[in-house]
Amino acid sequence: MEYIRAITSFIVLAYLSGVSILAFVPAGLVEVPIQEIDNQFIVIMETQANLIPARDFVSKADKGQWVYNALTVTAERTQKDIRCWLDNNRICYKSYWIQNMILVYGDVSIRQELAMRSDVAMVVSNRHFQAIDPAERRMACEANAARGVEWNLHQIRADDVWNEFNVKGCNIIICDNDTGVDWDHPALIDQYRGWDGAIADHNYNWFDATGTSTSEPIDDHGHGTHTTGTIVGYDGGENQIGVAPEASWIGTKCMDADGGGTDEWFHDAFQWILAPTDTNDENPDPLKAPHVVNNSWGYAGGNDPVIEADILALVSAGIFIEVSSGNEGPGCQTLRSPADYENTFTTGASISGGLLAGFSSRGPSQLYPAITKPEVVAPGQNIRSSVPGGGYEGGWSGTSMAGPHTVGLVALIWSANPNLIGDLDTTRQLIQDTAVFSDVNECAGESRGIPNNVYGWGEIDCYAVVQEVYPPESAGMLMLSRAAYNCSDTISIVVKDSDIAGTGTLDVLATSTTETGTPETVVLSEDDAGVFRGTITTATGSPTPDGILQITENDQITIEYIDVDHGGTGPLTITRTAVVDCTAPVASNIIIDTLTSISAEISWDTNENSTTGILFGETTPLGDKIVMGRYNIEHSVVLGGLLECTDYLYAIEVMDEAGNMFIDDNAGQYYTFKTWRNIRAMDEPLNSDPEWETQGNWEFGVPQGNDGDPTSGTTGSNVYGYNLAGAYENNMPKYSLISPSYDLTTATRTTIGYSLWVGVGAYPDDQLGWDVSLDGGTTWIPLFDNSYFSGSMQMDFWIPIEVPLGDLIDGQADVSFRWTMGPTDDSEVFGGWNIDDIWMSYDTDCDLPTPTPAPTATPTFPLGVRIDVPEMAHPGEMFHVTGYLDNPDPVLSSVPVFFILDVYGEMWFWPGWKHFSPPDFVDIDYRIMDIPTGSSEVIVLAEFAWPDTGSGNISGLFFYGAMLNQQMSGLLGEMAAEQWGYSPG
Numbered sequence: 003m004e005y006i007r008a009i010t011s012f013i014v015l016a017y018l019s020g021v022s023i024l025a026f027v028p029a030g031l032v033e034v035p036i037q038e039i040d041n042q043f044i045v046i047m048e049t050q051a052n053l054i055p056a057r058d059f060v061s062k063a064d065k066g067q068w069v070y071n072a073l074t075v076t077a078e079r080t081q082k083d084i085r086c087w088l089d090n091n092r093i094c095y096k097s098y099w100i101q102n103m104i105l106v107y108g109d110v111s112i113r114q115e116l117a118m119r120s121d122v123a124m125v126v127s128n129r130h131f132q133a134i135d136p137a138e139r140r141m142a143c144e145a146n147a148a149r150g151v152e153w154n155l156h157q158i159r160a161d162d163v164w165n166e167f168n169v170k171g172c173n174i175i176i177c178d179n180d181t182g183v184d185w186d187h188p189a190l191i192d193q194y195r196g197w198d199g200a201i202a203d204h205n206y207n208w209f210d211a212t213g214t215s216t217s218e219p220i221d222d223h224g225h226g227t228h229t230t231g232t233i234v235g236y237d238g239g240e241n242q243i244g245v246a247p248e249a250s251w252i253g254t255k256c257m258d259a260d261g262g263g264t265d266e267w268f269h270d271a272f273q274w275i276l277a278p279t280d281t282n283d284e285n286p287d288p289l290k291a292p293h294v295v296n297n298s299w300g301y302a303g304g305n306d307p308v309i310e311a312d313i314l315a316l317v318s319a320g321i322f323i324e325v326s327s328g329n330e331g332p333g334c335q336t337l338r339s340p341a342d343y344e345n346t347f348t349t350g351a352s353i354s355g356g357l358l359a360g361f362s363s364r365g366p367s368q369l370y371p372a373i374t375k376p377e378v379v380a381p382g383q384n385i386r387s388s389v390p391g392g393g394y395e396g397g398w399s400g401t402s403m404a405g406p407h408t409v410g411l412v413a414l415i416w417s418a419n420p421n422l423i424g425d426l427d428t429t430r431q432l433i434q435d436t437a438v439f440s441d442v443n444e445c446a447g448e449s450r451g452i453p454n455n456v457y458g459w460g461e462i463d464c465y466a467v468v469q470e471v472y473p474p475e476s477a478g479m480l481m482l483s484r485a486a487y488n489c490s491d492t493i494s495i496v497v498k499d500s501d502i503a504g505t506g507t508l509d510v511l512a513t514s515t516t517e518t519g520t521p522e523t524v525v526l527s528e529d530d531a532g533v534f535r536g537t538i539t540t541a542t543g544s545p546t547p548d549g550i551l552q553i554t555e556n557d558q559i560t561i562e563y564i565d566v567d568h569g570g571t572g573p574l575t576i577t578r579t580a581v582v583d584c585t586a587p588v589a590s591n592i593i594i595d596t597l598t599s600i601s602a603e604i605s606w607d608t609n610e611n612s613t614t615g616i617l618f619g620e621t622t623p624l625g626d627k628i629v630m631g632r633y634n635i636e637h638s639v640v641l642g643g644l645l646e647c648t649d650y651l652y653a654i655e656v657m658d659e660a661g662n663m664f665i666d667d668n669a670g671q672y673y674t675f676k677t678w679r680n681i682r683a684m685d686e687p688l689n690s691d692p693e694w695e696t697q698g699n700w701e702f703g704v705p706q707g708n709d710g711d712p713t714s715g716t717t718g719s720n721v722y723g724y725n726l727a728g729a730y731e732n733n734m735p736k737y738s739l740i741s742p743s744y745d746l747t748t749a750t751r752t753t754i755g756y757s758l759w760v761g762v763g764a765y766p767d768d769q770l771g772w773d774v775s776l777d778g779g780t781t782w783i784p785l786f787d788n789s790y791f792s793g794s795m796q797m798d799f800w801i802p803i804e805v806p807l808g809d810l811i812d813g814q815a816d817v818s819f820r821w822t823m824g825p826t827d828d829s830e831v832f833g834g835w836n837i838d839d840i841w842m843s844y845d846t847d848c849d850l851p852t853p854t855p856a857p858t859a860t861p862t863f864p865l866g867v868r869i870d871v872p873e874m875a876h877p878g879e880m881f882h883v884t885g886y887l888d889n890p891d892p893v894l895s896s897v898p899v900f901f902i903l904d905v906y907g908e909m910w911f912w913p914g915w916k917h918f919s920p921p922d923f924v925d926i927d928y929r930i931m932d933i934p935t936g937s938s939e940v941i942v943l944a945e946f947a948w949p950d951t952g953s954g955n956i957s958g959l960f961f962y963g964a965m966l967n968q969q970m971s972g973l974l975g976e977m978a979a980e981q982w983g984y985s986p987g
Contacts, residue, residue, distance in 0.1 A: 042128035043113050044265065045084070047102040048121050050311065051076040053318040062320035062424030063289055069319040070277050070288040073099045084121060096266075100273035101311040105266055126265075126308070133299040134181070134225055134261040135329045135400055151242045153354060154232075154381035158407055159465035160245045163414055166465070167472055171246025171413035173420070176233050177292035178406075179271050180226030180299065182210070182255035184390040185219035187227060189235040189243060194219075195250040205280040206290045210255040211267035217281055221390050222259040228398055229298045231388030232406035233413070241394060243387045245410025245464065249417070252278070252292055257299065265308055272312040276319055293416060293423060294322040296409040297346075298402030300338025302330070305368035310343050317345045320424030324349060324408050326401035327376045328363035334445035334455060335366055337375055342367035347430055348375050348458075351382025351404040356438060356461050356632035359383045362401055364445055365455030374453040377430065378437050379461050380407035408433070411464050419471040434459035436466035439631040441615075444642040460631060474498040474532030477569035480510070480576045482561060486660035489553060489584035491540045493561070495524060496533070501567050503532035508563075512538050514582070515557040517545040524561075540582075557582035586664035587612040589654045592673060595638070598751060599646040599680035599845045605638040608656050616641070617665070618652035622672070633659060647848035649676045676848065683744050684754070684842035688720045698737025698823070699725040705836055710761040715838035716800045721759075724823040724834035729761075732831060736769070736824040736895075736932065739835070743778045743818045749844035752811050754819070755804040756840040761796045761832030765789040766896065766930040768826040770835055774807070778816040781936030789929055796832060802839070812844070825895065863888035863937055866976025867963035869901070875984045877950035883943040885963050887933050888975070894933040897965050897974060901942045904960040912942055933965065950986070957983035 051072045059065045077099035084104065088095050094107040105128060106112065117125040151161045163169050175195060185194050185202070192199075196207035208219045221227045236247035256271040257263040275295055277286035295316065301308070316323055325346040328338035341348040341363070351359040359382055365375035382404030386396035411433065416423045422432075434453070437460030445455045453459045469481060478499035487493055497508055506528050511521035526536035540553050553559065559580045568574035587608045596603040604616060614637045615629035628639050637656075644650065651674055653667035667673075686692050691702040705721055707713035708728035715721045722739055724730050746752055762770050771787035785805075788795055811817045823834050868886040875881050885901055901912035910917050911927035931938075942961065963978035 037130045038127040045104045046123045048123045049080045050102050056318040065320040066288040077102045128265050130264045133263040162465040163468045169418045171249030171417045174249045174413040174417050175292040177252050177295045178230040179254045181223035181257045182221035182226045183219045183230050183253040184221045184227040187388050188237040189388045193234040206278040207252045209274040211270035227390050228387045229406045233410045246413035249413040294412045297325045298405050304337045304339045304342045306339040322412050326405035329361045331362045332360050334364040336363040342369050344370050349405040349408045350376040350379040351401040352379040353383040377458045380404040418468045432467050441629040474500040478565035480563045482578045486581050486583045488660040488662050489542050492537050500532040508534040511562040512551050513560045514553045517552040520547050553582045555584045583660035586662040587656045587658045589666045599678045602641045612656040612658045615655040644677050647679050678845040679848045682843050686840040695740040700739045709833045711833035712759050716757045721836045721838045723836040729831035730834040732828045734824045734826050738820040738822045740820045741818050745815050747815045748846040749812045751808040752844035753806045754842040757800045757802045757838045759836040763794045771822045775818045776814045782934045867978040869963045869978040869980045871980040871982045875948045881948045885940040885942045887938045889933045899931050900928045900964045902962040955985050
């Protein structure tokens with residue numbers, strides 16, 4: 003039932019940030035509006051610097067210096083005339099060179115005059131937008147204790163890189179371009195380039211585009227401190243949170259305390275990144291530029307090239323630019339900008355085990371449809387990292403949390419092999435080639451394969467890529483391709499040793515538990531200076547010195563290399579071992595988790611870590627196949643792009659690390675499923691009047707554009723609205739627009755969508771809402787109202803929403819919706835509701851008839867409040883609290899409703915969970931609600947997994963619920979008091 007609060011929160015987000023509703027907007031449905039800043043615009047010059055020659059420079063330093071010179075010289079030469087004109091007319095402006103452009107502070111007449119100049123390519127507005135998703139922190143846990151290497155670092159094998167190669171990012175500078183950084187956090191201070199262990203120097207190490215704190219780093223949001231921690235964080239003890247804990251960081255603050263940014267701030271930040279300045283923003287020096295930049299933010303909706311030239315300049319300077327893909331999944335073509343740029347390296351989010359997070363935005367790019375995006379994925383759900391104030395928080399989820407892993411990986415690669423610094427093409431290719439692949443085709447029209455627009459090339463693997471690039475040293479290294487081999491296999495062997503570079507060949511010895519007497523000699527060939535490669539095959543049988551290693555089940559394989567001068571310390575015998583596994587894994591618990599009209603989610607288990615795949619099709623032989631390259635015991639695959647009402651056959655393919663494969667085809671009969679049918683239960687583009695029930699001044703027709711109303715619908719002229727001529731009335735009661743009733747008895751995953759344009763005064767003075775009824779209009783359940791908004795609310799754009807309501811209305815026979823306007827007071831008025839393009843769809847079993855049973859009677863309860871609370875909370879178990887407002891009488895208006903959490907006298911008041919300690923009753927919270935006849939459900943606490951608090955048994959906790967009269971002088975009906983507790987067992 004979490005959808006009720008989700009609907010409101012996303013509408014709030016859409017209104018406040020000026021972007022479309024992030025969780026529910028179908029890709030490409032509407033261009034996302036972003037708020038323009040009055041009397042500020044950017045003049046893009048016709049002449050831009052040619053940066054192509056930068057490719058001819060080898061070192062990053064030379065690239066950066068040349069690019070800086072080319073950009074500044076071009077800007078200085080071509081802006082002289084226009085800057086002279088601005089100076090003569092006493093017009094304020096800011097000159098840029100990262101793009102050849104000028105930010106001008108002027109009115110429309112100045113803008114128009116500048117746009118007419120021949121040396122001006124275009125004039126665009128400076129805009130403000132919500133750059134990071136506020137939902138990323140909503141599931142954050144309380145600060146939790148140190149716990150060593152975090153799971154996300156282990157999943158991408160960063161800790162293996164530290165342990166085997168002693169590579170931790172040393173000598174690499176990263177920049178986190180975000181909300182700022184808590185620079186003296188215990189996990190970050192030692193990695194700050196501006197800290198020498200005693201004195202801080204913020205010159206060239208910190209830049210605040212917002213102007214909040216130009217002298218020293220701060221983070222007034224928390225996002226930047228968290229992302230920086232995932233890149234480099236380590237406190238020297240048990241908080242190992244960063245991929246590259248010996249890399250250094252510098253920071254730019256390009257977003258405010260609310261996660262909002264402007265075009266100006268991002269241009270400022272990127273210009274500083276290419277040539278950092280002192281804290282007075284003077285004396286730029288491109289030699290102090292970072293190696294790699296994290297960008298965990300984006301322009302929602304994508305398809306916005308506003309900073310593409312900035313990115314091109316940075317990339318031309320040899321700076322690796324990583325960008326998070328966005329949190330608008332699971333739809334395709336949902337990337338934010340600049341994640342959809344050709345020259346950025348884009349990261350999506352995976353979860354524990356390597357599957358893609360549902361929220362992770364998919365490709366392809368709207369700007370470049372032919373290229374694959376994202377390039378890779380990395381862990382982005384339930385990530386623990388640093389937060390301002392010296393603490394740590396887990397539970398953060400979003401692609402913002404995924405991108406920093408890729409930034410840390412680049413730091414490891416370039417620290418391991420400095421010859422790759424600034425070589426962006428090779429670095430990108432190495433990361434992609436070593437990623438753990440997932441072969442899917444969830445996006446329509448995409449051929450199955452690697453890469454794809456869901457996982458890209460796959461999840462990053464730090465160990466695989468560093469093993470590949472780590473150069474030979476005097477201390478030799480011996481590496482095997484795998485940790486397990488089967489009974490008829492090929493063992494790939496690599497030795498790296500600079501002392502024997504140029505010798506051409508090298509002998510190593512191979513033995514097994516079966517063949518121990520005389521070792522097999524394996525001749526390795528030198529294919530790079532000091533890098534030797536070779537193979538030996540395995541087979542069962544009696545030990546024989548025949549160039550084949552004889553083995554049996556459960557043997558140990560040993561490869562031995564004698565390094566005659568190991569780093570100048572004399573001879574050392576280096577060994578690597580592997581196990582023999584000749585038994586194929588077994589699949590079990592094969593289940594269809596979710597079936598829709600176009601997809602099927604299938605899960606299964608294996609008895610050992612295995613990669614997995616699924617073969618499927620309508621007929622045999624099965625023609626389609628999806629393969630997941632990560633080794634797991636629990637597996638899940640989504641088959642997308644299926645045909646509705648179609649029978650499919652499938653088989654499960656599993657393979658362990660030793661290469662043993664098994665195909666479970668259900669003893670030759672194959673497993674089967676049949677997709678469902680999608681029914682469009684409601685489809686009202688409002689081209690004509692559907693003649694729904696209307697009350698008051700609700701009407702169908704063309705809005706007149708008065709009092710904040712639109713002048714037309716989204717796809718046509720008509721809308722349903724309250725008073726199409728203008729504002730709603732003062733002192734009006736509640737009036738409704740009511741849909742017909744729909745029979746959803748056979749429905750599954752019902753979704754409703756519509757476009758809305760709303761203007762309303764502050765709650766509770768003026769009220770509007772959206773409700774659903776399960777009994778044909780006798781009682782109503784609230785889905786959304788304006789009580790969650792602070793102050794009045796006036797939209798100047800259409801917002802399309804798409805809301806999954808299946809948990810509430812699937813299986814119901816008498817479902818209707820209403821949009822309400824009122825009651826209102828006698829103060830200011832606004833345009834009220836406007837809605838258009840209303841639709842509802844659901845999936846249903848193709849083989850089931852659609853029954854039409856009579857509506858289910860609604861039980862009656864005495865006036866008052868009931869609360870449903872679990873008796874006991876346990877770690878990891880789902881926990882939620884539901885309230886019921888019971889009213890057997892006619893509708894009660896403007897009722898104060900209270901829900902209170904009582905923890906030994908400390909109280910928190912719903913819905914804002916304001917906290918106070920008695921007897922101070924000043925800071926409390928409640929909601930004013932209309933209570934319809936019947937029983938109304940209220941989500942007090944949305945369902946969540948209870949964390950492990952580390953405490954013992956706790957009892958005597960209470961939730962209270964009550965309705966008061968309008969004067970708040972007495973109870974309405976019965977009060978609820980439910981006791982509960984916590985147990986770790």
